[in-house]
Amino acid sequence: MKKLERSLSLTSVVAISIGGMLGSGIFVLPGIAAAKTGSSVWLAYLLAAICIFPAALSKSELATAMPSSGGTYVYIERAFGPLFGTIAGIGLWLSLLLKSAFALVGFGAYLAILVNIGTGLTQYVALIFLLLILFLNILGVKKVGKVQIVIVSISILSLALILLFGLPRTSAELLDPFLLNGNMGLFSTVAFVYISYAGVTKVAAIAGEIKNPSVNLPRAMILSLFIMTTIYVVVAFVLVGNLPLEDLKTDIKPIYTIANLLGGSVVGYIAAVVGVITLISMANSGVLAASRFPFAMARDKLLPDFMSRIHSKYLTPVVTIAMTCFFMALVILFLDVEKIAKLASAFMVMMFILVNACVVVLRETSAQWYAPPYRSPLYPFVQLFGIGSGIALLILLGLGPLVAIAAILAIGFLIYFYFGKNATRTGILRKYGHRPALYLFYKRKGKGQITYRNNQTEALQNLDGKLASDAGVVVPLLGNETSPEMLVEIAAAINKRDKIQTVNITEVPNQTFLDAMVEESPIIASLERRISQLAKSKNITIDFEAAVTHEISDTIHELSNQTHCDWLVMGWNGRAHSGILVSNPIGWLLTNINSDFALFKDVGVRHIGKVLLALRPGRKDKNFIAVADRICTFYNASLTLLHIVSENMCEQDENAMRNNSLNLLKKVPTNSSVLISRSNDSIGAISNVSAGYDLLILGTPQKDNWLSVLFGTGKDKYTEKSACSVLRLTMKDH
Incomplete structure (x- = not known):
């Protein structure tokens, strides 16, 4: 199968993105919006852009991580699973359907200026052209899409001329009142015009065709988004500065009205023509995009199979195109313009809340395959702002849209529980989510299993049963280790038995067949050779295996069960812990495996001659010292037992602590000493002391702030500030 050619330049992508936004948001909506807030409507457009900015950053990250996956529906399903994928697919379908219907209503109003069809017949004219759009999409007419850039250029040029002549004529009197219904009126208008910017993220669906997508x-x-925000804000300002609010608030063809005022009837007719071609083009592309969501859901077994049928001659999803156009016709006939806009905004706000949440879930779970070349800045604050502002906007839209969203949630649940049993994928949150999140969304299935695309659930077949059942330590290698050899060395130093089991684990998305990944790669062959050389040079017994999996945590859990090991030893980037709602795989393992757990942060130290053990009161001192002693014996290193105490500790207590520590160290043969440092800054003290050592051994830190508790985003500050390599030990009560 050929890959899509990456041929789209930055300019082309910007044009496509602008084309997704330019339409009913400026040609139809401003007048209705102005009726809600007054001349501050331009500010509402600006604030709406700020609220949608986090979603643009989040979707950029998601699209570069999954550049050929196809869009918001896939991201949400991948993060939250098929249940939320079902709800998202329906929500996205309805938001685009409503936005396209809204464009056709505006199209009818602009066409009525050019053709004498009567005001009451504009709905039926819209339905006639909807029928034309239906046939164009079924026939797969590609040339219609190719004129998009020309249409966008004409529209922007027309709007630029309106701004050029309209700004100097702005009247201060018409700008009063600024806030017609106070601050709440302004904020509810922000929610109302939100749909105007929805097209900014459409280009994520074509990420596989963009040159250098991580940058472009x-x-x-x-x-x-910046260009369209400027256009929306300034055009809205010109409209309220030139047209009386009483006239504007019932006008669904404001661009014609302002053009007619500034340049006369001929210019007005030209603006009407531009409005007609812009809005019909927008409606056509909306049907094209909307019909793909139920089609994709049917292919994923979340809707009936007949919806995934493709026309034998034209190769288009005829069933979902017809279904989309049918529901658009119902919307045009039975909903007024304002209700259509409100519902479209509500569904899009809900989707963008989930898009921001996807980034949080995928980052915090640290899924091995999730490695976006572009990462959203100011994470997670940008995403939290996007989620919080989205929830606020949903509330401001009023009861009607909230009821509609509740209905969609209910329909999504029913569809999922009827068809979802055929779904072949699971979400990242289900794999690695903590109990509060799982109780909200999922009931976790049994551990140690992989679900294949053919819907067969089997044991971990990629673990071939040749694992060393008497291995004392298991070392999962995930491909992100600074030095796999050094990690295995640390495991050998901890080990109390004869054998070590190393397993190179590759995690792939659920969409990828495991059978397609089982062939040994040169990288795995190289790694096996290097581990074999290490075993010979250190005279230790190491078994090497390779595994491919969809669920890395379950696979590691199964490794622990099959080998009955004493320790799991893994590489680590310093993430402190997992949150209440989501966890990284390490966080899940900490609460689910039965063996002791060691995390090694490698900073490049290759010779360990001095080991520093930092103990906190209440830790299992004897167990920690025993492990440190084995490491020192392996490397022929010295051991220093460190205590950080308050500057106000009395000398008597300090001496008692020193004597107790010396008594503990007498039981080990390693050359050892005790160091007591007085400081009220334990992190800074350990950082300074660690500069004189090669390895720092710590226990598991405790959670420290609300953000870390909820989302697990904190770093282990002791590890982060350490000047040497760090080994963090978690010992279970056996």
Whole structure:
């Protein structure tokens, strides 16, 4: 199968993104929005852009991580699982459907200026052109899409001329009142116009065709959002500065009205023509995009199979195209313009809340395959702002849209529980989520299993049964270790038995067949050779295996069960812990495996001659000292037992602590000493002392702030500030 050619430049992507936004948001919506807030409507457009900015950054990150996956539906399903994928697919379908219907209503109003069809017949004219769009999409007419850039260029040029002549004529009198319904009126208008910017993220669906997507995709989204924000804000300002609010608030063709005022009837007719072609183009592309969501859901076994049928001749999803157009017709006939806009905004706000949440879930779970070349800045604060502002906007939209969203949630649940039994994927949150999140969303299945695309659930077949059942230490290698050899060495130093089991684990998305990944790669062959050389040079017994899995935590858990090991030893980047709602695989393992657990942060130290053991009161001192002693014996290193105490500790207590520590150290043969440091800054003290050592051994830190508790985003500050390599030990009560 050929890959899509990466042929789209930054300019092309910006044009496509602008095309996704330019339409009913400026040609239809401003007048209705102005009726809600007054001349501050331009500020509402600006604030809406700020609220949607986090979603643009989040979707840029998601798209560069999954550049060929196809869009928001896949991201949400991958993070939250098929249940939320079902709800998201329905929500996205409805938001695009409503936005396209809204464009057709506006199209009818602009066409009525050019053709004498009567005001009451505009709905039926919209339905006639909807029928035309239906046939264009079924026939797969590609040339219609190719004129998008031309249409966008004409529209922007027309709007620029309106700004050029309209700004100097702005009247201060017409700008009063600024806030027609106070601050709440302004904020509810922000929610109302939110849909105007929804198209900014559409280009994520074509990330597989963009040149250098990790750079050009986020740039295109940000640039197009900035350009369209400028256009929306300034055009809205010109409209309220030139047209009386009483006239504007019932006007669904404001661009024609302002053009007619500034340049006369001929210019007005030209603006009407531009409105007609812009809005019909937008409606057509909306049907094209919307019909793909139920089609994709049917292919994923979340909707009936007949919805995934493709026309034998035209190769288009005829069933979902017809279904989309049918529901658009119902919307045009039975909903007024304001309700359509409100519902479209509500569904899009809900989707963008989930998009921001996807980034939080995927980052915090540290899924091995999730490695976006572009990462959203100011994480997680940008995402939390996007989620919080989205929830606020949903509330401000009023009861009607909230009821509609509740109905969609209910329909999504029903569809999932009827068809979801056929779904072949699981979400990242289900794999690594902590209990509060799981009780909210999922009931976790049994451990140690892999679900294949053919819906067969089997044991971990990629673990071939040749694992060393008497291995004292298991070392999962995930490919992100600074030095696999050094990690295995540390495992050998901890080991109390004869054998060590190393397993190179590759985690792939659920969409990928495991059978396609089982062939041994040169990288794995090289790693096996290096581990074999280490075993010979250190005279230790090491068994090496390779595994491919969809669920890395379950695979490591199964490793621990099959080998009955004493320790799991893994590489580590310093993440302190897991949150209440989501966890990284390490966080899940900490609470689920039965063996002791060691995390090694390698800073590049290759010779360990001095070991520093930092103990906190209440830790299992004897157990920690025993492990430190084995490491020192392996490396022929010295051991220093460190205590950080308060500067106010009395000398008598300090001497008692020193004597107790010396008594503990007498039981080990290693050359050892005790160091007591007085400091009220334990992190800074350990950092300073660690500069004189090669390895720092610590216990598991405790959670420290609300953000870390909820999302697990904190770093182990002791590890982060340490000047040497760090080994963090978690010992279970056996």
